[in-house]
Structures are given as structure tokens and as C-alpha cells.
Amino acid sequence: MSWLDKIVPSMSRTQRNDRRASVPDGLWRKCPNCESVLYLPELEKHQNVCPKCQHHLRLTARKRLNWFLDAEGREEIAGDLQPSDRLKFRDSKKYKDRLASAQKSTDENDALIAMRGALDGLPVVAVAFEFSFMGGSMGAVVGEKFVRAATLALEEEIPLVCFAASGGARMQEALFSLMQMAKTSAALEKLKLAGVPYISVLTDPVFGGVSASLAMLGDLNVAEPNALIGFAGPRVIEQTVRETLPEGFQRSEFLLEHGTVDMIVSRPELRERLGSVLRKLTHQPVVGVSADDASVEVGDFSPLPDEPDASRASR
Amino acid sequence: MNPNYLDFEQPIAELQAKIEELRLVGNDSRISLSDEIGKLEEKSRKLTEQIFRDLTAWQVTQLSRHPQRPYTLDYLDSIFTDFDELHGDRHFADDAALVGGVARLDDKPVMIIGHQKGRDVKEKVRRNFGMPRPEGYRKACRLMEMAERFKMPVLTFIDTPGAYPGIDAEERGQSEAIAYNLAVMSRLKTPIIATVIGEGGSGGALAIGVCDELQMLQYSTYSVISPEGCASILWKSAEKASEAAHAMGITASRLKELGFVDTLIDEPLGGAHRNPRKTAERVREALSGSLERLQAMDTETLLERRYGRLMSYGAPQ
Numbered sequence: 001m002s003w004l005d006k007i008v009p010s011m012s013r014t015q016r017n018d019r020r021a022s023v024p025d026g027l028w029r030k031c032p033n034c035e036s037v038l039y040l041p042e043l044e045k046h047q048n049v050c051p052k053c054q055h056h057l058r059l060t061a062r063k064r065l066n067w068f069l070d071a072e073g074r075e076e077i078a079g080d081l082q083p084s085d086r087l088k089f090r091d092s093k094k095y096k097d098r099l100a101s102a103q104k105s106t107d108e109n110d111a112l113i114a115m116r117g118a119l120d121g122l123p124v125v126a127v128a129f130e131f132s133f134m135g136g137s138m139g140a141v142v143g144e145k146f147v148r149a150a151t152l153a154l155e156e157e158i159p160l161v162c163f164a165a166s167g168g169a170r171m172q173e174a175l176f177s178l179m180q181m182a183k184t185s186a187a188l189e190k191l192k193l194a195g196v197p198y199i200s201v202l203t204d205p206v207f208g209g210v211s212a213s214l215a216m217l218g219d220l221n222v223a224e225p226n227a228l229i230g231f232a233g234p235r236v237i238e239q240t241v242r243e244t245l246p247e248g249f250q251r252s253e254f255l256l257e258h259g260t261v262d263m264i265v266s267r268p269e270l271r272e273r274l275g276s277v278l279r280k281l282t283h284q285p286v287v288g289v290s291a292d293d294a295s296v297e298v299g300d301f302s303p304l305p306d307e308p309d310a311s312r313a314s315r
Numbered sequence: 316m317n318p319n320y321l322d323f324e325q326p327i328a329e330l331q332a333k334i335e336e337l338r339l340v341g342n343d344s345r346i347s348l349s350d351e352i353g354k355l356e357e358k359s360r361k362l363t364e365q366i367f368r369d370l371t372a373w374q375v376t377q378l379s380r381h382p383q384r385p386y387t388l389d390y391l392d393s394i395f396t397d398f399d400e401l402h403g404d405r406h407f408a409d410d411a412a413l414v415g416g417v418a419r420l421d422d423k424p425v426m427i428i429g430h431q432k433g434r435d436v437k438e439k440v441r442r443n444f445g446m447p448r449p450e451g452y453r454k455a456c457r458l459m460e461m462a463e464r465f466k467m468p469v470l471t472f473i474d475t476p477g478a479y480p481g482i483d484a485e486e487r488g489q490s491e492a493i494a495y496n497l498a499v500m501s502r503l504k505t506p507i508i509a510t511v512i513g514e515g516g517s518g519g520a521l522a523i524g525v526c527d528e529l530q531m532l533q534y535s536t537y538s539v540i541s542p543e544g545c546a547s548i549l550w551k552s553a554e555k556a557s558e559a560a561h562a563m564g565i566t567a568s569r570l571k572e573l574g575f576v577d578t579l580i581d582e583p584l585g586g587a588h589r590n591p592r593k594t595a596e597r598v599r600e601a602l603s604g605s606l607e608r609l610q611a612m613d614t615e616t617l618l619e620r621r622y623g624r625l626m627s628y629g630a631p632q
Binding site: 180190213 | 478479480481482484485486487488489490491493494495497498499500501502517518521522524525537538539540544545548549550551558559562563564565570573575622625626628629630631632
């Protein structure tokens with residue numbers, strides 16, 4: 001079964017039952033916003049942004065990082081860390097079994113992927129949450145990987161970028177998961193004191209313990225359009241205040257209006273915009289201008305990509 | 316049912332009612348009932364010991380939320396002297412769910428920060444049931460930074476169901492307010508001691524809970540989510556709260572076993588509310604001991620130790 005079938009089980013089921021369907025399973029996907037039926041390879045070419053309505057569908061962590069970082073020189077960080085069930089936690093299912101099935105369906109060890117690499121030649125460390133791994137929840141492995149990535153960024157003095165997509169702390173790890181909030185925030189504070197840039201990109205959705213720690217601590221907090229972001233989930237709030245929530249509540253646009261995020265950037269523009277900001281924060285010349293020509297002083301600077309791009313330079 | 320006693324304490328309540336009755340009769344008549352009363356009191360004490368010997372995680376949760384349990388301001392009165400409450404986050408408002416200010420412990424200046432719940436309905440509402448909004452956390456942050464400037468240790472008292480989940484709190488950046496405190500506390504150049512006196516409700520607790528030493532009262536809890544919340548998500552029923560409380564290991568004694576707690580403070584028989592003075596005395600002793608240890612360290616050692624402590628949480632074994 002492909003990864004997509006897990007995400008849209010109902011759709012693949014109807015396809016399987018349809019005798020007239022001559023296409024293989026999982027080649028089509030319906031946009032949850034405009035309901036257009038989209039050809040998967042086409043959708044993936046657009047990094048899961050609906051070509052019809054620009055709705056941003058979720059992107060797996062690995063696809064996200066492979067797209068965000070230059071193809072050359074990507075290197076995974078702490079990929080072998082395995083989650084453990086310290087509390088022998090069991091609800092209707094054993095935590096161990098939940099982990100096993102999440103690992104099987106996502107082909108990842110836990111809910112965070114970390115890599116070092118480059119963004120248009122600028123060395124960066126980037127991490128991304130895998131939402132389909134137990135709701136992108138933060139347990140000990142997520143916290144530890146995040147800290148290792150942040151520490152690498154600190155040691156090498158290169159920017160850190162995080163793509164958050166998470167329901168919050170992982171309940172099955174109880175206080176171990178709560179403490180990851182403090183652990184990751186402490187590591188980020190070191191970056192802040194050392195003047196190493198950290199950009200937090202909020203993608204749909206970001207809540208709870210992840211929102212109330214690493215995701216809100218960026219030098220820049222950037223959101224993808226229409227992502228749902230908050231501390232408490234909308235249902236919890238509705239039950240507490242017993243009022244209907246305002247239109248657009250906890251969406252990226254609401255956060256921009258209330259001063260929580262610096263900008264909303266659509267996925268196709270993300271590499272360019274973040275690159276542009278990071279190059280300013282690290283005093284690097286614009287892409288396409290060699291370090292020798294630049295008026296600013298630069299530190300170590302890895303080779304520039306071959307193709308200069310005028311549109312990037314104009315920002 | 317006597318509201319001063321929890322459901323599992325009802326046998327004790329019945330016995331206590333009998334003792335009260337005998338006392339009233341004894342006052343009226345010439346027959347001395349003191350022997351009888353003494354026997355019953357001994358029985359009641361034994362019964363309480365028996366019931367409290369082996370409490371479930373859920374029973375501890377109930378005790379941590381007991382309506383008569385001492386709150387932050389009660390400890391302030393009994394442990395510290397010369398308290399000046401300081402108000403406001405300097406941006407938006409003062410949050411009554413989180414109190415703070417300067418006081419003295421054994422004559423030495425300290426900064427106190429703590430969640431505050433209310434006793435009667437009006438006060439409960441004013442204190443928002445101990446659930447701070449962003450301005451509460453920002454006030455806490457302001458006071459912590461002030462403590463750093465004036466070289467005062469920070470003593471925090473944790474007792475909250477959680478940070479307030481409301482529309483206004485979201486609008487003003489509840490997540491950011493909590494996250495910011497976590498970051499600041501990780502490098503604050505003064506000792507921080509956190510004491511959980513009741514409910515340690517998730518991020519709303521941790522936002523004043525990053526520390527050099529963590530103390531917990533015997534019948535307090537500290538948890539990533541409330542047992543009810545966990546049960547309704549994982550068991551799909553809030554009625555499984557007792558199972559969730561057990562599974563998450565939220566009690567002080569369990570968390571001590573797991574290595575999160577430095578000092579476990581024993582409560583008087585029947586819980587802190589049965590003898591608030593004795594409880595306060597024990598909290599005070601624990602605080603003094605902890606302060607002595609931490610103030611013997613130079614700032615660099617203190618901060619390295621704190622960072623190491625944070626990094627150790629859930630590190631690969």
C-alpha cells in the first residue's frame with residue numbers, strides 16, 4: 001500500500017470498488033479545498049500545492065526537506081535514533097504497537113527528520129516534522145534530534161530552519177515529552193545568544209507543546225497560507241468559552257494580523273524568500289553575486305550554484 | 316456526603332461526624348465521654364493511615380485539586396515575610412491567575428512567582444481558576460528578569476490546570492508567551508527552584524517550571540495533559556481519567572522514581588489541607604536546603620548544570 005493510500009483510505013476504497021477505473025491505485029487525489037481531482041505526479045511537481053486553487057496540502061517531512069535543500073550534499077542528522085517506551089504506556093493500544101505501526105506506515109523512525117545541507121548554496125541545517133507519524137507529536141526522540149540539529153547549527157554557525165507540523169506533545173511519553181518543550185527551547189536560546197539565525201516555518205497544523213516551544217521562537221516565524229496554528233485546539237476552546245469561534249480563527253492570516261508571525265509565504269516562494277532573508281541575516285550577497293563582488297564582508301561561503309537568477313537578486 | 320472529604324475519604328468523614336456528635340453530647344452532660352472520643356479518634360487516625368497508605372494516581376489527582384488545599388498566597392503568608400506583590404506585564408494587563416513579587420525568606424530577598432486559584436466562586440472567577448493568560452506569563456518573565464538583575468533567587472509555586480484555552484489568550488499569543496519563558500528560564504543567571512504544590516498542568520505549569528531543583532508535595536501531580544484530556548483523546552472517554560492518570564505516571568512519587576523530582580515533600584496525614592501549617596514548615600525547610608545548595612555554586616556552574624539537566628530529559632539511554 002502506498003503512503004498516499006493511508007492518507008486517503010476512503011478514496012482508494014471507492015477506486016478499488018469502481019470496476020470502470022482503469023488507473024492504478026493512488027494516482028489521483030482530490031483537493032480537500034476545491035475538490036478538483038488532481039493527478040498525483042502533477043500535484044507532487046507542485047510540492048502538494050493544488051494547481052487549481054493554491055491550497056497547501058500536507059507534505060511529508062522527507063519530501064519537504066528534499067525539496068527545500070539543494071540536491072547536492074544533503075546529509076541526515078541522527079537518523080538512527082529510535083523511540084523507546086519508557087513508561088510501558090498502554091491505552092486502548094500499547095504505545096509500542098502504535099510506534100511500530102507508525103514506523104511501518106511512514107517508513108520513518110520518529111516524527112522529526114533533520115538534515116544538513118544548503119539552500120541555494122547557503123549552508124543550513126533544516127528539520128521537518130512528519131505529521132503522519134502519530135500526528136507529528138513531540139516525544140524524546142523528536143526533542144533529542146531537534147537539539148542535535150540546533151547544536152550542529154550553533155557549532156558551525158549556520159542557520160537553522162524548522163518546518164513544524166504537529167498536534168503537540170506525545171501523551172504516551174508523559175512528562176518526558178513535556179520536558180522536550182524546555183529542552184528544545186533551551187537549545188534555541190543558545191542560538192539566539194550566539195546570533196545564529198533560526199527560522200520557524202509553521203505548516204498546517206501546529207498546536208500544543210510544539211507551538212508553545214520551538215515553533216514560536218524563531219527570529220522569524222513564517223506561516224504557510226491557511227495553516228491552523230494555536231496553543232489550544234479549536235474544540236477545546238469552544239468547550240471552554242461556549243461561544244462560536246470567529247471566522248478564520250487560528251489561521252495563518254489571523255496570526256499575521258495579531259502579530260504572531262512575520263509573514264505568510266506560499267510554498268512555491270518559500271525557498272527564495274527564506275534564502276533572501278537568511279542571506280541578509282548572515283551578511284551574504286544575493287544569490288548569483290559572487291562573494292568577491294559583494295561589498296559586504298563574508299565568512300566561509302560554499303560555492304555558488306551555476307545558474308544566476310535575476311528574479312532572486314531583485315528581492 | 317461531606318464536601319470537605321473526597322469520595323474515597325467518606326469512611327473517615329463518617330467517623331469524624333460521630334466524634335463531633337459525642338463531643339456535643341459530652342458538653343451537655345456530666346458523664347465524661349473523653350475516653351470514648353479518644354478511642355474513636357485513634358480509630359479515625361488508623362483508618363486515615365490505612366486509606367492514605369496506598370492511594371491511586373487518580374486519588375492523588377483529586378487531592379491535588381482539593382478545594383481546601385493551600386494555594387500560593389497561603390504559602391506566602393506562612394513561609395515568607397515582607398511580601399510586596401508586583402503587578403502587570405507592562406504591555407496589556409495584570410493577570411490575577413499568576414501572582415508574583417519580592418519577599419524575604421529567612422531575611423534574604425527572594426522573588427516569588429506562582430499560580431493562584433480562588434476559594435469562593437467570585438474569587439475563582441477573578442483568578443480564572445488558576446489558568447493564566449499570556450499577560451500572566453509575561454508578568455512572570457518580567458519578574459524573573461528583574462530577579463536576575465537584582466541577584467535574587469526565583470522561587471516558583473506551581474498549581475494550575477493549565478494555561479487558559481480562550482479566544483483572547485490565543486489572540487495575544489499564548490504559545491509565544493510560554494515558549495519565551497522556557498527560553499529565558501534556561502539561561503537566567505540566578506537560581507530557580509520550582510515547587511509543585513497542587514496541579515502541574517502541562518505547558519501552563521512548565522512556563523514557570525524550568526528550574527535548578529524541582530520539589531513536589533506528596534499529593535501533587537505534574538503532567539503533559541490532564542488525565543481527563545488524555546482519556547478523551549486516547550480512550551475516547553473522559554471517564555477513563557483514572558486509567559490515564561495511572562498510565563502517565565503523574566504523581567510526585569512516580570515522577571521521583573523517574574528522576575524528574577529532586578525533593579519529595581511529605582504531606583501531613585490526610586493531605587496538606589489537614590494541616591497547612593505543618594505543610595508550610597516542610598516546604599520552607601525544603602526551600603532553605605535547596606537554596607543553600609544552589610547558592611553555593613557560581614553562576615557558570617549553575618547554568619551549565621541547568622542546561623545539562625534540560626538536555627538529559629529523554630536523552631537516549
